[in-house]
Each structure stands twice: as structure tokens, then as C-alpha cells.
Amino acid sequence: MAKDILVFIEQRERRIHPAGFQLLALAVDLAKTTDGEVVACLVGEGVGELVPQVAAHGAKSVYVADDAELRLYRAMPYAAAVAAAIDAADPKILLLPTTFMGRDLAARVAAKKKAALAIDCTEVHLDGNDLVVSKPMYAGKVSATFRLKGDRLQIAAIRSNAYSAREPQAGATAETKSVALQLSDADKRLKINEIVSTSSGVKDVTEADIVVSGGRSLKSEENFKIIYELAEVLEAAVGASRAACDAGYQPHIRQVGLTGKVVTPKLYIACGIDGAIQHLAGMRGSKVIVAINTKKDAPIFKVATYGCVADLFTLVPLLTKEFRRVKTH
Amino acid sequence: MRILTIVKQVPDSNAAVKVLSDGSGIDPAGLKLVCDPFDEFGVELAVQLREKRQDVTEIVALSVGPEKAAEALRVALAMGADSAIHISDPALDTRDELQYAFVVAEAAKKESAPFDLILCGKYNIDMDAGAVGPALAEFLGLPHVGAVTALDVAADGKRFSARRRIEGAEEVVECDLPALLTIEKGLVEPRYPSLPNLMKAKKKPMTVLSAADLPGATDGLAGVEFVSIAPPPPKPECRIIEGEPEKMARELVRLLREEAKVI
Numbered sequence: 089m090a091k092d093i094l095v096f097i098e099q100r101e102r103r104i105h106p107a108g109f110q111l112l113a114l115a116v117d118l119a120k121t122t123d124g125e126v127v128a129c130l131v132g133e134g135v136g137e138l139v140p141q142v143a144a145h146g147a148k149s150v151y152v153a154d155d156a157e158l159r160l161y162r163a164m165p166y167a168a169a170v171a172a173a174i175d176a177a178d179p180k181i182l183l184l185p186t187t188f189m190g191r192d193l194a195a196r197v198a199a200k201k202k203a204a205l206a207i208d209c210t211e212v213h214l215d216g217n218d219l220v221v222s223k224p225m226y227a228g229k230v231s232a233t234f235r236l237k238g239d240r241l242q243i244a245a246i247r248s249n250a251y252s253a254r255e256p257q258a259g260a261t262a263e264t265k266s267v268a269l270q271l272s273d274a275d276k277r278l279k280i281n282e283i284v285s286t287s288s289g290v291k292d293v294t295e296a297d298i299v300v301s302g303g304r305s306l307k308s309e310e311n312f313k314i315i316y317e318l319a320e321v322l323e324a325a326v327g328a329s330r331a332a333c334d335a336g337y338q339p340h341i342r343q344v345g346l347t348g349k350v351v352t353p354k355l356y357i358a359c360g361i362d363g364a365i366q367h368l369a370g371m372r373g374s375k376v377i378v379a380i381n382t383k384k385d386a387p388i389f390k391v392a393t394y395g396c397v398a399d400l401f402t403l404v405p406l407l408t409k410e411f412r413r414v415k416t417h
Numbered sequence: 418m419r420i421l422t423i424v425k426q427v428p429d430s431n432a433a434v435k436v437l438s439d440g441s442g443i444d445p446a447g448l449k450l451v452c453d454p455f456d457e458f459g460v461e462l463a464v465q466l467r468e469k470r471q472d473v474t475e476i477v478a479l480s481v482g483p484e485k486a487a488e489a490l491r492v493a494l495a496m497g498a499d500s501a502i503h504i505s506d507p508a509l510d511t512r513d514e515l516q517y518a519f520v521v522a523e524a525a526k527k528e529s530a531p532f533d534l535i536l537c538g539k540y541n542i543d544m545d546a547g548a549v550g551p552a553l554a555e556f557l558g559l560p561h562v563g564a565v566t567a568l569d570v571a572a573d574g575k576r577f578s579a580r581r582r583i584e585g586a587e588e589v590v591e592c593d594l595p596a597l598l599t600i601e602k603g604l605v606e607p608r609y610p611s612l613p614n615l616m617k618a619k620k621k622p623m624t625v626l627s628a629a630d631l632p633g634a635t636d637g638l639a640g641v642e643f644v645s646i647a648p649p650p651p652k653p654e655c656r657i658i659e660g661e662p663e664k665m666a667r668e669l670v671r672l673l674r675e676e677a678k679v680i
């Protein structure tokens with residue numbers, strides 16, 4: 089009976105996505121219940137060098153698929169690599185991050201392995217052999233619970249920041265096991281010609297621990313400067329409402345919401361954003377939400393942890409100053 | 418070129434979703450249902466391809482869902498799809514995205530000719546999972562490109578290049594057809610189905626399939642059981658920070674560091 093927990097560690101350019109460490113922390117807990125081990129899977133080119141980082145977060149062995157064909161993420165070769173790792177590791181559960189890569193892969197691998205699948209889980213626990221998961225539905229308006237049957241492989245993609253990473257354990261080691269990969273020509277049909285950065289050096293909203301967002305009330309692209317200044321001291325990403333993007337104050341890649349990006353950072357600061365249901369769909373899963381709005385009955389305050397009924401043009405620069413002050417102390 | 422577009426009927430994003438008191442589902446009373454906006458991107462793209470090219474022979478829209486889901490197919494037909502397949506059978510209606518993809522794959526396999534291009538939304542706004550497209554591609558042995566923001570199909574209809582969105586970047590990819598694409602916002606702007614077109618759509622062929630027509634579709638894939646649905650865990654009441662702006666800023670920063678511990 090399979091009892092190990094396999095964690096897919098997402099990396100790009102040999103940089104591990106922070107969600108990987110959060111998944112390992114969850115896997116350590118799950119493995120206690122199943123009486124199994126935490127094993128991880130690294131896919132890419134030259135990714136063997138990442139094994140110590142993965143070991144430091146609790147993996148006892150790491151399946152490494154290292155191949156020039158795997159340098160850039162492509163769904164089919166990566167799914168083949170993860171499937172090969174599953175064949176070798178025979179895990180009970182596979183955990184992935186809910187990222188573009190994780191969603192894609194989870195679905196492909198689940199289809200290959202006829203597994204039970206759930207994506208964007210905010211809570212998971214074992215009930216006997218079954219994995220019980222909670223996930224938001226209808227853009228976060230409800231939370232649904234599903235039971236992934238224990239008679240087969242269970243695959244869960246976990247929402248970023250739903251679980252916290254642990255402190256790495258210096259000196260922890262893991263056994264490296266190489267995954268033999270056989271790719272067919274069919275697996276290689278897709279070619280990546282180029283990767284164009286759209287964030288122009290600025291962090292993307294989906295990757296940041298802190299997001300500072302502005303709404304239509306900023307009134308111009310220029311005025312967004314104060315949002316960027318606050319983001320800079322916080323090492324945060326900048327987001328925007330659709331109204332702000334449609335007005336041209338910010339590019340659409342920064343749009344947060346139903347038709348923009350869904351973010352779940354540790355801290356989301358909404359500046360002059362009303363809190364339309366479609367905006368909430370993109371950020372209500374954030375751990376802590378700060379709302380700054382002149383209108384005290386703006387719907388954003390219904391989801392906020394802390395609220396400031398204030399003019400953002402006054403308060404945001406003061407916040408930047410205050411954060412800068414405490415940072416240098 | 419035969420194009421398949423998958424559409425799903427979902428609650429309107431503006432609608433308040435009410436949970437039934439026994440947690441068995443959401444209250445259908447008065448709930449406005451629409452064709453998923455991301456799926457409409459797929460339908461629009463198919464129709465634009467036909468307007469631009471000579472080689473698009475057929476656009477088929479497909480949906481899995483109860484009788485009412487035919488409305489989403491009518492929207493697709495009014496936008497320009499030629500025919501529709503409605504898989505309508507409680508035995509096949511599922512909240513399990515993998516099962517859903519499997520059912521669609523079985524229906525696609527049953528078609529007399531294969532599809533060259535399959536289009537879905539990036540994800541559906543009910544499940545927010547985005548698993549249907551990649552899983553369907555896997556079941557059909559096709560490559561897929563997710564979250565497509567730009568597309569160029571070669572003149573010979575055998576290859577395409579596309580841009581797809583990932584975190585903080587876009588990939589420029591190239592691939593053979595047949596393939597499956599999931600569509601991101603911004604690639605196309607769905608047309609509004611006009612009244613005359615909605616009338617015409619009623620005359621377009623719609624095939625209704627049940628479990629009996631898709632004997633393989635219920636095979637052992639159902640690894641996910643729905644348990645219950647609940648309003649999201651309640652957020653503690655918002656703490657309004659009072660005072661002059663300077664004091665407000667100091668207090669907020671203090672709370673974020675000392676109470677919430679997120680900085």
C-alpha cells in the first residue's frame with residue numbers, strides 16, 4: 089500500500105518557486121498520518137544542484153529528471169517526467185503548486201495515471217485512506233469540500249500561501265534518484281521559441297508575498313508612482329483593478345480579479361479599490377488585506393483585515409515613509 | 418479545419434451565490450446562468466478564424482450539463498458555431514474536472530472526423546481549476562497550450578505559433594496541429610449575439626447525447642466525490658484604524674508588524 093507523499097518542486101532557471109517549500113511542510117505533516125516518507129521530484133536541466141534545498145525542507149529522497157529537453161517547462165515532457173517519477177516512487181499522494189505550471193501538470197498527470205484530482209486546494213487532510221480537500225468555488229464566493237478516493241493516486245494542487253514553509257534544516261540530506269526519461273517525438277511537438285518578460289524587472293503579482301494595488305481612483309498612470317513607491321519599500325508587486333487597467337493607468341498584466349490574475353499573497357493592500365465582486369474574486373484569498381478608501385461603506389472593507397477610511401493620496405505616501413522608517417531602525 | 422469549442426454554463430460573475438442550508442449545493446432559484454466568459458473567448462476565436470481563412474470547414478460547440486445548459490450552446494451557435502453537441506445526462510454531469518474532460522474526450526472520439534483545433538477557456542469561473550483543457554488534451558493524445566494571448570495559424574493549417582501567459586512572462590511557442598488551446602482574456606473580444614442570430618441559432622443542429630451514447634464515459638474515473646459546499650470561512654470583522662493620517666499610518670504599520678506579523 090502506497091504511503092509516501094511526493095512533492096513536485098517547481099523551478100524555473102534553477103530557482104525554486106517558494107510554493108515548493110510550503111508543499112514540503114504540508115507533506116511532512118501528511119506523511120506522519122500515512123506513516124510514509126516525503127519524497128520530491130525535480131524536473132529540468134541541471135536541477136540536481138537544488139537537491140540540498142529540497143532536503144533541508146524535509147524530503148528524504150529526490151527523484152531528479154535531468155535532461156536538456158526539460159530545460160524549459162513544456163507540459164508533455166514534464167508530465168512524462170512526473171509520471172516516470174510516480175512509477176518509480178509509487179506515492180500515495182502527489183502535491184503540486186497552483187501555478188500555471190502546476191495546474192497544467194496536475195491535470196495531465198492525473199489523466200495519465202487515472203488519479204483523483206483537485207486543484208487550488210486551500211486545506212487538505214487525510215480521512216482514513218481518502219484525501220479530503222477544501223477549495224474555493226465560484227471565484228471564492230463559496231468553499232467546497234471534496235473527497236479524493238484512497239483507492240488510487242491522489243493529486244492535489246495547493247494554493248500559494250495556504251500553508252507556510254518551515255525553517256530549513258541545515259545539514260539535512262536526501263538521496264538523489266535519477267529518473268530515466270523516454271520522450272517520444274509526440275511529446276516534443278511543442279517548441280518554445282522565446283520567453284518574453286512582461287514584468288519589465290518588476291515582480292509579477294502572482295509571485296509576490298505582498299501586493300499593493302491601485303484602482304480607478306488613482307486617476308492617471310503618473311499618479312501610480314505613489315503605489316510603486318510603497319511597493320518598493322515592501323519589495324511588493326503592483327496590481328490594479330480592471331477599471332484602472334481599462335483606463336490605461338496600468339497594463340492588463342497587472343490586473344487582479346476574475347478576468348485578471350488570482351493572487352493569494354500574505355499581504356494585499358488595496359488603495360482606492362471599491363471591491364467589486366469580480367475584483368474580490370482575485371484577491372479575497374490573501375492572508376491579510378488592507379483597504380484604503382475614502383468611502384467607509386465601500387465593499388472592500390467587508391473582506392479587509394484592516395481598514396483605513398482615508399484619502400489614498402495622503403495616506404499612501406505616509407505609509408511609505410513609515411515603512412521606510414521602521415525598516416532602517 | 419474542424420474546430421471544437423467547449424462551453425460551460427456557469428453562474429454569472431455578478432450573481433450572489435447562495436448555499437443551500439444542507440450544504441448539498443447552491444440555490445438555483447433566481448440564479449442567473451451564463452456561458453462562461455472564458456469559453457466565449459474560445460467561440461469568438463473559432464469564428465474569427467473562419468472569417469479570416471478559407472479552410473475552416475466546421476465549428477462545433479460542445480457542452481456537458483443539464484437541459485438548461487443548452488442555453489450556453491445557443492449562445493455559441495448565435496456567435497457563429499455551426500452545430501452543437503449537448504451531453505445531457507445526470508450520470509455524466511460531474512463536478513470532477515477529470516471526469517468532465519473524460520466525457521468530452523469520449524464524445525470527441527465518437528465524431529466521424531477528428532478535430533484539428535480544440536478551444537477551451539483558460540478556466541471556468543465556477544471551479545477556477547483549469548484542468549479540463551490539459552486533461553482533455555492528454556486523453557486525446559494532443560499537445561496543448563494554456564492561457565493563449567496571441568495566435569497565428571500557418572497558411573497551410575498544419576502549424577501554429579502562439580503566445581501564452583506564465584507568471585511574469587509570456588512564452589512564444591510553436592506547435593503542430595491538431596492541438597488544444599485554452600484562451601486567456603485579451604486575445605479576442607467576444608461579439609454580442611444579436612437577436613436575429615439568436616433566432617437563427619435555434620435552427621442549427623444540436624445533438625443530445627446521453628450515457629448510453631458514450632458507453633466508455635463512466636468507466637472508473639470518478640475518483641472525486643463531492644462532499645459539501647459552504648460559505649467561505651468567515652473573515653473576522655474589518656478593524657477600522659482611526660485617527661489623523663500620520664497616526665493612522667503609524668498604527669497600521671505597527672499592526673502589520675506586531676499583530677498580523679506579515680512584515
Ligand SMILES: Cc1cc2nc3c(=O)[nH]c(=O)nc-3n(C[C@H](O)[C@H](O)[C@H](O)COP(=O)(O)OP(=O)(O)OC[C@H]3O[C@@H](n4cnc5c(N)ncnc54)[C@H](O)[C@@H]3O)c2cc1C
Nearest residue numbers: 303304305329330331345346347348360362364381382400
Ligand atoms: C465579467 C466581468 C469581469 C470583471 N473582471 C474584473 C477583474 O478581473 N478585476 C477587476 O478589478 N474588476 C473586474 N471587473 C470590473 C468590476 O466590476 C469593477 O468595475 C472594477 O473592479 C472597479 O474598479 P475600481 O474599484 O478601481 O473602481 P471604482 O469602482 O471606480 O472604485 C474606486 C474606489 O476608489 C475609492 N476612492 C476614490 N478616490 C479615492 C481616494 N482619493 N482615496 C481612497 N479611495 C478613493 C472610491 O471610494 C471607490 O471605492 C469585471 C466586471 C465584469 C462584468
Ligand SMILES: Nc1ncnc2c1ncn2[C@@H]1O[C@H](COP(=O)(O)O)[C@@H](O)[C@H]1O
Nearest residue numbers: 304305331360361362381382383386399
Ligand atoms: N475622490 C473621491 N473620493 C471619494 N470617493 C470617490 C472619489 N472618487 C470617486 N469616488 C467614489 O468611487 C465610486 C466610483 O467613482 P467614479 O468611477 O469616479 O464614478 C463612487 O462610489 C464614488 O463615490
